[in-house]
Amino acid sequence: MKNVIIACDFENKQELYTFLSHFPSYKPMLKIGMELFYSEGPDLIIALKSEGYPIFLDLKLHDIPNTVQKAMSNLGKLDVDMINCHAAGGIKMMQAAKKGLNDVHSKALLIAVTQLTSIDETELRQELLIEKPMNETIVHYAKNAKIAGLDGVVCSPLESKIIHESCGENFLAITPGIRLEEEQQHDQKRVTTPALAKTLGSDYIVVGRSITQSKDPLKVYLKMMETFL
Numbered sequence: 001m002k003n004v005i006i007a008c009d010f011e012n013k014q015e016l017y018t019f020l021s022h023f024p025s026y027k028p029m030l031k032i033g034m035e036l037f038y039s040e041g042p043d044l045i046i047a048l049k050s051e052g053y054p055i056f057l058d059l060k061l062h063d064i065p066n067t068v069q070k071a072m073s074n075l076g077k078l079d080v081d082m083i084n085c086h087a088a089g090g091i092k093m094m095q096a097a098k099k100g101l102n103d104v105h106s107k108a109l110l111i112a113v114t115q116l117t118s119i120d121e122t123e124l125r126q127e128l129l130i131e132k133p134m135n136e137t138i139v140h141y142a143k144n145a146k147i148a149g150l151d152g153v154v155c156s157p158l159e160s161k162i163i164h165e166s167c168g169e170n171f172l173a174i175t176p177g178i179r180l181e182e183e184q185q186h187d188q189k190r191v192t193t194p195a196l197a198k199t200l201g202s203d204y205i206v207v208g209r210s211i212t213q214s215k216d217p218l219k220v221y222l223k224m225m226e227t228f229l
């Protein structure tokens, strides 16, 4: 099911609820990441779920398998709809993440981050010392995620097509790195528009600042829904 997920990168719940007041009759899927979760904790997730918001909990777990399994079990109890870990943690770590969710009967989609959309080919090679081209590492990490039993990956929309070609149409491509035409890229490197993300086959687009920093967030959100769905 395709959707536009709003990345709610706010300092605290007051800021979040002020933003949500722009959406009086909508329940968009919300991505809650480290910034909000570390300031508000699990109570915020429980509240948003009880208010009817679908939640992608974006904490990008990356640790030894035992730690990730236990952490996933705790997070899985929050009844979120989507959750993630880093594919760089390896197949055993991703399997442990899956087991942690299964242990608490969580139905959350489990997604692995491949290469952050803020990284480009130069940083990949010169800083991270990964000699393979970006696309090759992303496909390799996605195949590992599939072997581990995950539901899909986080990548840029530029890679959605190769993810589906290599891992199948049902393997999800969740794609941040979305910008409108001629918009500032900020810290993102691998970006495209919602229209191109649709053409390239993204299953979900994750949009933060284009919506959250807009003067009319609802209008931008609805426009993106119309373009992408």
Ligand SMILES: O=c1ccn([C@@H]2O[C@H](COP(=O)(O)O)[C@@H](O)[C@H]2O)c(=O)[nH]1
Pocket: 007, 008, 009, 033, 113, 115, 116, 117, 118, 154, 155, 176, 177, 178, 186, 188, 206, 207, 208, 209, 210
């Ligand atoms: O590779 C990744 C993984 C996660 N993100 C997250 O998506 C949003 C994007 O926000 P924008 O304001 O639209 O740039 C943000 O919450 C990131 O943590 C990502 O950008 N890239």
